[in-house]
Amino acid sequence: QVQLQESGPGLVKPSETLSLTCTVSGGSISSYYWSWIRQPPGKGLEWIGYIFYSGSTNYNPSLKSRVTISVDTSKNQFSLKLRSVTAADTAVYYCASWVGGDSGYDYWGQGTLVTVSS
Amino acid sequence: SYELTQPPSVSVSPGQTASITCSGDKLGDKYAFWYQQKPGQSPVLVIYQDTKRPSGIPERFSGSNSGNTATLTIGGTQAMDEADYYCQAWDSSTGVFGGGTKLTVL
Numbered sequence: 001q002v003q004l005q006e007s008g009p010g011l012v013k014p015s016e017t018l019s020l021t022c023t024v025s026g027g028s029i030s031s032y033y034w035s036w037i038r039q040p041p042g043k044g045l046e047w048i049g050y051i052f053y054s055g056s057t058n059y060n061p062s063l064k065s066r067v068t069i070s071v072d073t074s075k076n077q078f079s080l081k082l083r084s085v086t087a088a089d090t091a092v093y094y095c096a097s098w099v100g101g102d103s104g105y106d107y108w109g110q111g112t113l114v115t116v117s118s
Numbered sequence: 119s120y121e122l123t124q125p126p127s128v129s130v131s132p133g134q135t136a137s138i139t140c141s142g143d144k145l146g147d148k149y150a151f152w153y154q155q156k157p158g159q160s161p162v163l164v165i166y167q168d169t170k171r172p173s174g175i176p177e178r179f180s181g182s183n184s185g186n187t188a189t190l191t192i193g194g195t196q197a198m199d200e201a202d203y204y205c206q207a208w209d210s211s212t213g214v215f216g217g218g219t220k221l222t223v224l
Contacts, residue, residue: 050213058212
């Protein structure tokens with residue numbers, strides 16, 4: 001069974017870059033697509049983007065100019081960078097996996113709260 | 119950009135049937151997915167490809183999708199089903215979530 005674990009700073013200053021890593025265990029990072037999804041406190045889910053192990057990516061158009069998702073197959077990890085953050089980027093950030101095509105997200109990390117504040 | 123619309127809240131009495139809708143332009147031409155999220159927990163996939171249940175999801179959860187509306191139906195709703203429910207679809211390989219529906223069992 002695939003397990004996902006997010007890690008990274010819980011506090012980021014405005015205008016700086018939010019960086020998170022998701023470590024994959026129980027499965028090969030070459031077998032799935034890997035996504036980041038966030039949820040502001042008390043609000044709904046927002047899709048950020050995905051990466052395949054080959055490096056192909058797709059991002060939410062509303063965040064595309066600020067987001068980079070990358071993968072490190074040697075470490076079985078993938079990462080999120082979100083630049084020029086503001087308070088509106090405060091959220092619980094989840095990493096999740098899907099098998100691609102017309103499938104849903106079957107594995108999720110526990111989520112990590114990132115607060116943007118000076 | 120593609121949008122999915124859900125009612126903010128739905129209430130149901132224990133043992134009754136709850137229906138949660140998700141609307142989007144020609145949503146029936148896409149697959150709909152449904153997630154259950156309880157407070158403080160990560161979302162859980164309860165319906166995929168409109169009607170299919172992942173292993174471990176009770177049979178009382180079912181789904182349909184036609185026209186512009188997908189529907190999650192919970193038959194014989196139990197107190198443990200009280201949660202937020204989110205629909206999701208793919209639009210040109212971009213993921214889209216509905217705003218979520220809070221299901222109250224009272």
